[in-house]
Amino acid sequence: MGKKRIYELSKEIKVESKKIIDEANKKGFNVKNHMSTLDPHEEKAIRDAFSSKKKNNSQASNNKQNKNKKPNNNSNHNVKNNHSDNNNHSNNHGNNNNHGGNNNHRNNDSSNNFKKGKKNKKKFNKRNNRHNRFAGMYTKNQRIRQNHKQKKAPERKERPLPETLVYTVGMNAQEIGKIIHREPAEIVKKLFMLGIMVNQNISLDKDTIELLAEDYGIKAEEKQEVNVSDIDKFFEEEEENTDYQESRAPVVTIMGHVDHGKTTLLDYLRNSHITAGEAGGITQAIGAYQLKRNGKTITFLDTPGHAAFTAMRARGADITDITVLVVAADDGVMPQTVEAIDHAKAAKTPIIVAINKIDKPGANPNHVIEQLANYELIPEDWGGDTIFVEISAKMGTNVDELLDMILLQSDVMELQANPKQHAAGSVIEARLDRGRGPVATLLVQQGTMHVGDPIVVGDTFGRVRTMNNEKGIELDAAKPSTPIEITGLNDVPEAGDRFVVFDDEKTARAAGEERAKEAQMEERKKNNSVTLDNLFESLKEGEMKEVAVIIKADVQGSVEALSGSLKKIDVEGVKVNIVHSSVGAINESDVALAEASNAIILGFNVRATSQAKDQADADNVDIRLHQVIYDAIDEVESAMKGLLAPKYKEVVTGEVEVRQLYKASKVGTIAGGMVTNGVVKKDSKVRLIRDNVVIYTGELNSLKRFKDDAKEVKQGFECGLTIENYNDIKEGDVIEAYEMKEVPAE
Numbered sequence: 001m002g003k004k005r006i007y008e009l010s011k012e013i014k015v016e017s018k019k020i021i022d023e024a025n026k027k028g029f030n031v032k033n034h035m036s037t038l039d040p041h042e043e044k045a046i047r048d049a050f051s052s053k054k055k056n057n058s059q060a061s062n063n064k065q066n067k068n069k070k071p072n073n074n075s076n077h078n079v080k081n082n083h084s085d086n087n088n089h090s091n092n093h094g095n096n097n098n099h100g101g102n103n104n105h106r107n108n109d110s111s112n113n114f115k116k117g118k119k120n121k122k123k124f125n126k127r128n129n130r131h132n133r134f135a136g137m138y139t140k141n142q143r144i145r146q147n148h149k150q151k152k153a154p155e156r157k158e159r160p161l162p163e164t165l166v167y168t169v170g171m172n173a174q175e176i177g178k179i180i181h182r183e184p185a186e187i188v189k190k191l192f193m194l195g196i197m198v199n200q201n202i203s204l205d206k207d208t209i210e211l212l213a214e215d216y217g218i219k220a221e222e223k224q225e226v227n228v229s230d231i232d233k234f235f236e237e238e239e240e241n242t243d244y245q246e247s248r249a250p251v252v253t254i255m256g257h258v259d260h261g262k263t264t265l266l267d268y269l270r271n272s273h274i275t276a277g278e279a280g281g282i283t284q285a286i287g288a289y290q291l292k293r294n295g296k297t298i299t300f301l302d303t304p305g306h307a308a309f310t311a312m313r314a315r316g317a318d319i320t321d322i323t324v325l326v327v328a329a330d331d332g333v334m335p336q337t338v339e340a341i342d343h344a345k346a347a348k349t350p351i352i353v354a355i356n357k358i359d360k361p362g363a364n365p366n367h368v369i370e371q372l373a374n375y376e377l378i379p380e381d382w383g384g385d386t387i388f389v390e391i392s393a394k395m396g397t398n399v400d401e402l403l404d405m406i407l408l409q410s411d412v413m414e415l416q417a418n419p420k421q422h423a424a425g426s427v428i429e430a431r432l433d434r435g436r437g438p439v440a441t442l443l444v445q446q447g448t449m450h451v452g453d454p455i456v457v458g459d460t461f462g463r464v465r466t467m468n469n470e471k472g473i474e475l476d477a478a479k480p481s482t483p484i485e486i487t488g489l490n491d492v493p494e495a496g497d498r499f500v501v502f503d504d505e506k507t508a509r510a511a512g513e514e515r516a517k518e519a520q521m522e523e524r525k526k527n528n529s530v531t532l533d534n535l536f537e538s539l540k541e542g543e544m545k546e547v548a549v550i551i552k553a554d555v556q557g558s559v560e561a562l563s564g565s566l567k568k569i570d571v572e573g574v575k576v577n578i579v580h581s582s583v584g585a586i587n588e589s590d591v592a593l594a595e596a597s598n599a600i601i602l603g604f605n606v607r608a609t610s611q612a613k614d615q616a617d618a619d620n621v622d623i624r625l626h627q628v629i630y631d632a633i634d635e636v637e638s639a640m641k642g643l644l645a646p647k648y649k650e651v652v653t654g655e656v657e658v659r660q661l662y663k664a665s666k667v668g669t670i671a672g673g674m675v676t677n678g679v680v681k682k683d684s685k686v687r688l689i690r691d692n693v694v695i696y697t698g699e700l701n702s703l704k705r706f707k708d709d710a711k712e713v714k715q716g717f718e719c720g721l722t723i724e725n726y727n728d729i730k731e732g733d734v735i736e737a738y739e740m741k742e743v744p745a746e
């Protein structure tokens with residue numbers, strides 16, 4: 001005989017695990033929870049203990065029952081009498097009325113009957129209430145029993161447990177309760193007895209759900225997700241479907257630095273290339289439009305800016321075929337130009353450079369070309385393969401040449417799709433229109449969309465009720481690369497969501513509803529972003545072949561030193577891929593790029609802006625901050641080797657904003673300020689931060705509240721402080737207090 005787990009024994013002898021644990025502890029056995037084991041001797045001792053207890057109990061309850069028998073019967077009797085008394089009244093009452101009513105009003109207008117009935121009902125209630133007053137004449141005990149009896153009644157109706165609990169990981173007690181026909185509270189209690197403390201809304205993992213099922217004595221089976229809701233699968237299948245192929249229009253996104261002319265170019269294109277037949281249509285902002293050049297069509301996504309582009313990619317929608325990078329000839333390469341290059345490269349879309357504003361006196365296109373050479377964008381004349389076009393978006397100069405180049409690039413790419421299948425594609429944008437309900441702009445990427453098609457869009461579903469293009473012209477059918485605006489969905493999908501047309505509306509509805517449920521589950525489960533802590537696991541499971549990193553540092557020298565060293569790390573054939581690197585604070589765009597590329601952000605002597613911090617928290621993006629280059633490199637390398645075992649973790653406890661300075665000859669610079677966040681302690685380690693860059697790291701020398709020494713100062717209070725061996729504090733500096741906390745071993 002082997003060892004037995006407590007919960008198994010609990011099931012066998014029908015005694016709650018908790019009671020067994022108590023009994024075992026009383027007997028001095030070494031058990032902790034329901035998973036603890038008992039050896040055969042211990043098991044026997046427990047069985048004996050409970051079998052004798054049961055005997056005693058049943059004897060006691062027999063005695064009790066015998067004792068209670070008489071009054072119980074009496075009370076039942078009384079209660080019954082009471083009921084039948086009531087019934088008699090109502091019967092009499094009803095009969096009397098029916099009698100009269102039926103005689104007088106048979107086959108009459110039903111409202112007449114209804115009114116009469118209402119009146120009679122009132123009368124009846126009155127009488128009945130009067131009668132109930134007699135309830136007061138029963139003894140207290142009788143009433144308790146009566147209540148008890150009434151309360152107990154629903155229990156008999158309890159539906160039987162299903163044979164098998166078919167579950168999805170992440171379900172909570174409420175959802176499981178619905179499946180097994182039990183109250184969530186009962187499930188929570190059961191879990192408590194099994195040593196698992198949860199409330200009704202907490203997601204349960206696989207082990208817990210299976211344990212629960214076992215405790216109920218039923219089988220558990222994880223739901224197999226071969227379901228219609230996996231529209232990504234449909235989408236990929238459709239994409240691989242090459243039975244029939246036709247060339248399709250390229251989908252183009254315009255990106256570039258602020259004010260370099262993205263909007264001007266998009267507007268010029270939109271207004272100058274309206275073909276004769278469409279001239280009457282009013283152009284609407286639907287997030288995308290098509291234009292024709294020499295009989296060929298180009299689709300432009302009308303959402304300039306990296307945020308939209310990256311947000312789409314983060315949601316898995318790589319819908320752009322070609323990126324046009326706009327660089328103003330009078331301004332040259334700017335930070336967002338570099339960002340745009342990195343975003344386009346990360347999405348692996350070819351870049352066509354449009355050097356804009358060549359009409360301006362200060363324009364220097366050659367300088368731009370020279371600058372871009374540093375980012376591997378080299379024109380053919382210089383031996384590279386990037387297409388450059390010098391334009392003026394304002395004047396329209398060379399804009400047609402730019403279109404020709406887009407078409408040339410698209411020819412090289414041989415963009416194709418199969419219009420002879422169900423439509424599939426992505427959401428460009430979506431909104432709720434007061435009159436029309438959910439309105440979504442979609443890009444058809446495969447197949448042909450028709451009005452009336454049953455459709456699943458992200459987690460929403462419906463039937464295409466209306467379909468129009470950007471000019472408001474109604475369409476019956478839309479082929480690949482066509483942007484369309486549709487109505488008929490049950491809810492508003494999100495930009496970047498995919499859509500697929502189904503055979504019938506019923507399946508579409510089932511898929512849509514299932515997806516909405518899954519989305520809710522997904523939301524509850526922890527996001528599985530790559531972090532340095534789980535990096536090794538991901539590498540081991542073969543999910544990754546490269547580690548994506550974004551570097552932000554205080555000076556260009558550090559950026560280069562860090563990226564140079566990181567590129568040299570080579571662990572078991574896995575390389576570091578630097579997705580983006582630049583000087584400055586970690587911003588929202590970095591976090592968005594990290595999320596889209598599953599990258600880790602390394603900050604060297606810089607901080608994240610508060611928006612970026614919030615966004616990183618929400619998206620589970622790992623930001624690592626360092627002051628020593630070797631530490632940063634070591635950390636990444638150790639993580640790749642699976643050796644990352646930080647014993648201490650830095651915890652920022654608070655921040656002081658420096659508002660005033662006092663120079664004292666003896667103590668140096670005293671900073672007067674306000675604790676804007678958390679708490680600052682006398683023995684805190686501190687970092688002096690100026691414009692999001694770490695200037696100095698050290699320790700506090702003194703911390704005061706007014707004239708008195710303080711052990712700590714909390715948020716909202718003023719304080720004075722000095723930093724050990726450091727006097728170069730300035731007004732507006734932020735002093736970040738932190739401590740090293742030991743991280744418990746896993």
Ligand SMILES: Nc1nc2c(ncn2[C@@H]2O[C@H](COP(=O)(O)OP(=O)(O)OP(=O)(O)O)[C@@H](O)[C@H]2O)c(=O)[nH]1
Binds near residue numbers: 392
């Ligand atoms: N002279 C000249 N001015 C231009 C040209 N293209 C754009 N501009 C001007 O540059 C300014 C900025 O242009 P936008 O098109 O708004 O720039 P943007 O890149 O869309 O800017 P954001 O939307 O803020 O990112 C506007 O005043 C335009 O009129 C051009 O080819 N020549």
